[in-house]
Amino acid sequence: MNKSFGNDDTHLAEWLERMYAPEDEVLAEVRARSAAAGLPDIQVAALDARHLEVLARAAGAKRAVEIGTLGGYSGVAILRGLGPGGELDTIDSEPRHAEVARESFRRAGFGAGARVHVGPALEVLPRLVARGPYDLVFIDADKEGYPRYLDWAADNLRLGGIVLLDNAFLFGHLHEPPAGERATSIKAMQAVHEKLARSGHFRATPLPTGEGLAMGVKI
Numbered sequence: 081m082n083k084s085f086g087n088d089d090t091h092l093a094e095w096l097e098r099m100y101a102p103e104d105e106v107l108a109e110v111r112a113r114s115a116a117a118g119l120p121d122i123q124v125a126a127l128d129a130r131h132l133e134v135l136a137r138a139a140g141a142k143r144a145v146e147i148g149t150l151g152g153y154s155g156v157a158i159l160r161g162l163g164p165g166g167e168l169d170t171i172d173s174e175p176r177h178a179e180v181a182r183e184s185f186r187r188a189g190f191g192a193g194a195r196v197h198v199g200p201a202l203e204v205l206p207r208l209v210a211r212g213p214y215d216l217v218f219i220d221a222d223k224e225g226y227p228r229y230l231d232w233a234a235d236n237l238r239l240g241g242i243v244l245l246d247n248a249f250l251f252g253h254l255h256e257p258p259a260g261e262r263a264t265s266i267k268a269m270q271a272v273h274e275k276l277a278r279s280g281h282f283r284a285t286p287l288p289t290g291e292g293l294a295m296g297v298k299i
């Protein structure tokens with residue numbers, strides 16, 4: 081029996097994609113319109129979007145922060161998980177990305193529940209403190225920023241709230257000694273795992289998705 085960490089059988093992955101059909105017409109349209117607008121093809125995978133929605137539902141989350149909006153693909157999934165009356169504050173440093181995302185949220189029927197903030201996350205996050213505490217924080221932006229984004233989440237989640245970190249395996253380089261052009265991002269990602277696993281603020285686990293989705297519950 082295969083009980084290793086994750087499973088990289090592509091046939092099994094294709095079977096699951098067919099079974100769970102995670103990308104509906106709304107998400108497919110967000111992906112296509114983002115590409116047509118020239119945005120990079122770096123949104124979460126369709127099943128990861130489903131993970132976000134289901135985890136938000138499981139947590140009973142109503143208010144969320146996302147760091148790294150892009151065209152709104154993961155944001156739509158989170159808003160679906162928040163349900164009626166849910167509120168998402170999502171941050172991106174690129175005005176063009178924010179513009180595409182606002183349209184995505186409007187088309188998905190979440191125009192009222194989504195606030196897209198433009199600017200570097202470390203400048204925007206302090207302005208969101210007054211709206212907290214939040215139920216969910218999703219981190220999916222520059223890897224060097226992850227440790228400070230996690231600090232913000234530790235301070236601004238309610239007890240029992242969840243933090244989710246995408247690209248938690250750093251494209252397979254997480255465990256390597258920090259060296260070369262990836263040294264800064266390897267150091268940052270190793271540091272954020274240490275905070276998540278050992279700071280005492282979270283009960284955490286690295287979910288073995290393709291990209292790695294680290295998850296912590298604030299304790």
Ligand SMILES: C[S@@+](CC[C@H](N)C(=O)[O-])C[C@H]1O[C@@H](n2cnc3c(N)ncnc32)[C@H](O)[C@@H]1O
Nearest residue numbers: 123124148150153154172173200201220221222
């Ligand atoms: C991987 S993409 C986000 C994908 C998105 N979560 C999705 O799955 O649909 C990362 C985004 O973070 C933004 N970004 C990078 N550094 C940032 C920073 N310091 N502050 C805010 N946004 C940043 C980029 O412009 C980019 O749109």
